[in-house]
Amino acid sequence: MKKSVFLGALTVASLTAGIAAAGTLDDVKARGKLNCGVSTGLVGFASPDANGKWEGYDVAICRAVAAAVIGDNTAVEFVPLSTKTRFTALASGEVDLLARNTTWTLSRDVDLKMEFVGINYYDGQGFMAPKALGVTSAKELDGATVCIQTGTTTELNLSDFFRANGISYEPVPIETNAEGQAQYLAGACDVYTTDASGLAATRAAFENPADHVILPEIVSKEPLGPLVRHGDNEWGDIVRWTLNALISAEEFGITSANIEELSKGTENPEINRILGTEGNMGEMLGLDADWAARAIASGGNFGEIFEANVGEKTPVGLARGLNALWTDGGLIYSPPFR
Amino acid sequence: MTTLTDPPKASFRLSMLLYDTRYRSTTIQVIALMGFMLGAAWLINNVAVNLAAAGKPFTFGFLSDASGYDINQKLIEYNSQSSHLRAAVVGLLNTLLVAVMGCTLATFLGVFIGVLRLSSNWVISRLAAVYVEGFRNVPVLLWIVLIMAATSHSAPQPKDFRGDNPSATMKIFDSVAITNRGVYFPEPLFSNSLGDVAMFPDSSTEACEAYAAESDDDKVIKLAKSCGSFQISLDLIAIGSVFIACLMISKLVANRASQIQAQTGVRPTVWYLRLGIVAIPTIITLWILGFYLGYPELKGFNFKGGIYMRSSLLALWIALSLYTAAFIAEIVRAGIMAISKGQSEAAGALGIRPGRTMSLVVLPQAMRVIFPPLISQYLNLTKNSSLAIAVGYMDVTGTLGGITLNQTGREMETILLLMACYLIISLIVSTVMNAYNERTKLKER
Incomplete structure (x- = not known):
């Protein structure tokens, strides 16, 4: 009897603890720092520069959220996570937000209890091979040794692709991108497979990038996006609309250069609503009025972030392609700020 | 004063639990046990409640789902349509394979080095000491990674065997191919x-x-x-x-x-x-x-046919064996030194040569001292094999505790299963070894 009362009290205590933990927004504000899970090092997406300052396409999302919520885009604690540890880190509350080129899939969304808040990069799985190998198509890879990061969707896609084409392969499982790069360059595997953007980023770090070719086949859809824990919808909304604000900013021509001027008020009501001079969008999210203005000022709009980190002028050299705005023939589209 | 009084027939009172020395220790033990059980119950309850709150009920149903991933080294038939359970079994067999291979090589090496360390030849005994200190004072993970890096960077690639004038050739009458992906045997x-x-x-x-x-x-x-x-x-x-x-x-x-x-x-x-x-x-x-x-033959990207020993298995096996052998060498040395010098002197007096003295007189007796710590070295080696993922060897930690965990998101279930796997392996090994120890130990009458 006593025991069950004790356990009952503990259950209530842990339940209330669970509810308290659900308020990620309050936690982040109280902490004054956003814990953001990023890749262990993928040039262009998330990697520390020579001074140890994190930069990249995914990092910019973290910074924008920190700017919107805390008001300081440097108030971010970057937690490098491997493909294996990322979901556990998010589920356990070690990070508030995971921006780690993670593919949105049904089982992750539903079964792993994650909440994908949007797509910031439309990707697909590709193969990279040395030019000297003379391979022009992934379908010629029968019997090849393939380096692959374990615990990723690419692992399942790879298996499906080879099975569907009735060819065999030898998987070499590796833990991190850096290890994969080393194995690939040492010739311990014939081809390296991961998301095409990741291949481009990896190739950019090679001594002779021109000696390696990315095969034309894209064997899967890999919509990459930031994600949060399931069940904390307020926090999910904030991250989702921060991303949307960046996308809308590009659409409406709000850039880091003209944001000061536009924040004073414009003729365009949508711009005014995004920048908080009209309506009460910030209040609805539990933030102040110029949350989105800070997020955009943090690293520029969606297009600016893309060009600065992975665009054609960077070593990674990715074309906008599917990741152009819908108005430019791409898939990037934000619901209206209304 | 007499000690032969009848025991007091006083009725049992509750306070006696605390003040009567006959009952006090039992009382304390019962309270301690209850405290322990409460603590354990709280931990289990906490896990169950939090898992339920996260919407992840505790279930092993995922084990029968198709795994969807491939494993390179499989000792039993397996493909991506097999179940997660089968993937776990494939991993478990790989763990056992490297454990058995490792224990065997480590024992031979360890006994050899341990005997060498006692050699009267100064150079040989010093060299053995360098080996022991070098291996046992560096984390085994570093040895594993080092050996893997050495094989993948120094051995020739399969493509080097191609062409009319290849830069690499197969060894031992064209039967063994050593590549940076592993070794192919007939x-x-x-x-x-x-x-x-x-x-x-x-x-x-x-x-x-x-x-x-x-x-x-x-x-x-x-x-x-x-x-x-x-x-x-x-x-x-x-x-x-x-x-x-x-x-x-x-x-x-x-x-x-x-x-x-x-x-x-x-x-x-x-x-x-x-x-x-x-x-x-x-x-x-x-x-x-x-x-x-x-015989293995170069076909397409890789060699085909023959027994393929992947460099990951090779690196793991050699590193674990060399590392554990250093400990076994010390155990063997201790065991031999524990045998009284009089034994070998007596054997010498009977005209038995030194080699036979070692194998017939000293080692059989030393085995009794060597065996118990040897068991724990075998267990260590088996558990250390879970470092396999560092070189991409698909042991049970790599399949069940790695990919399956990741693809299904069942951390609690997979980790518990994994712990049970290692626990069962270790208990079986120690039961067998203890039974052997029981049989060979000094019979005292």
């Missing part, structure tokens, strides 16, 4: 193979047909015949049983020789007889089965 094949026998036959014929349709033509018949949880080669059974039977007969011959020696003092020379008894029937069996060697 494999034993049988032209009159007896086939395989399926264990736990699978009722779902669809799975069998799917296997058969996917595999190469020559394998179709074999696979279509046998679709079970796993197959056991009848050839292996045939050769094994012949070999063991011959060994037993050979043992009888040896026993008879010992008897004659005991009666007459002269041991008849029987080694050629014993060799013949073992070798001839085995060779005849091999001949009947049509034994031949399948």
Whole structure:
């Protein structure tokens, strides 16, 4: 009897603890720092520069959220996570937000209890091979040794692709991108497979990038996006609309250069609503009025972030392609700020 | 003052639990046990409540779902459509493989180095000391990674074997190919193979047909015949049983020789007889089965055929063996030094040569000292094999605790299963070894 009362009290205590933990927004504000899970090092997406300052396409999302919520885009604690540890880190509350080129899939969304808040990069799985190998198509890879990061969707896609084409392969499982790069360059595997953007980023770090070719086949859809824990919808909304604000900013021509001027008020009501001079969008999210203005000022709009980190002028050299705005023939589209 | 009073018949009072020394210790133990159980119950309850709150009820149902991923080294039939459970078994077998190989090599090396360390030759004993200190004072993970890096960067790539004037050639009469992806050995094949026998036959014929349709033509018949949880080669059974039977007969011959020696003092020379008894029937069996060697051949991207020992297995095996051997060497040295010097002096006085003194007098006695710590080294090696993921060796930590965990998101269940796997392996090893220890230990009467 006593025991069950004790356990009952503990259950209530842990339940209330669970509810308290659900308020990620309050936690982040109280902490004054956003814990953001990023890749262990993928040039262009998330990697520390020579001074140890994190930069990249995914990092910019973290910074924008920190700017919107805390008001300081440097108030971010970057937690490098491997493909294996990322979901556990998010589920356990070690990070508030995971921006780690993670593919949105049904089982992750539903079964792993994650909440994908949007797509910031439309990707697909590709193969990279040395030019000297003379391979022009992934379908010629029968019997090849393939380096692959374990615990990723690419692992399942790879298996499906080879099975569907009735060819065999030898998987070499590796833990991190850096290890994969080393194995690939040492010739311990014939081809390296991961998301095409990741291949481009990896190739950019090679001594002779021109000696390696990315095969034309894209064997899967890999919509990459930031994600949060399931069940904390307020926090999910904030991250989702921060991303949307960046996308809308590009659409409406709000850039880091003209944001000061536009924040004073414009003729365009949508711009005014995004920048908080009209309506009460910030209040609805539990933030102040110029949350989105800070997020955009943090690293520029969606297009600016893309060009600065992975665009054609960077070593990674990715074309906008599917990741152009819908108005430019791409898939990037934000619901209206209304 | 008398000590022979009747025990007091006073009725039991509650306060006696605390103040009566006869009951006090029991009271304390009961309270401590209750505290422990409450603590454990709180932990379990906390996990259950939080998992339920996260919407992840505790269930092992995912084990029967298709795994969806491939494993490079598989000792039993496995493909991406097999279940997570089967993937775990494949991983477990890989763990056991490297553990058995590691324990064997580590024992031989360890005994050798341990004996060398006691050598009267200064250079040899110093070299052995350097080996021991070097290996046991560096984390085994670093050795694993080092050996892996060394093989993948120094050995030739498969493409180096190609062309009219290749930069690398196969070793030992063109039979062994050493590449940076692993080593290919010739494999034993049988032209009159007896086939395989399926264990736990699978009722779902669809799975069998799917296997058969996917595999190469020559394998179709074999696979279509046998679709079970796993197959056991009848050839292996045939050769094994012949070999063991011959060994037993050979043992009888040896026993008879010992008897004659005991009666007459002269041991008849029987080694050629014993060799013949073992070798001839085995060779005849091999001949009947049509034994031949399948050589590895460069086809496409990689070598095909032969036994493929991946560099990950090689690196893990060698690193674990070298590392554990350093500890075993110290254990062996301690065991030998524990044997009184008088034993070897007595053996010397009887005219026994030093080598035989070691193997007949010192080592058998030293084994009693060596054995218990040796058991824990075997357990250590088995547990250290979970570092396999560092080189991409798909052991049970890599399949069940790695990919399956990641793809299903069942951390609690997979980790508990994984812990149970290692616990069971360790308990089995220690039971067997303890039984052996019990048998060989000094019988005190």
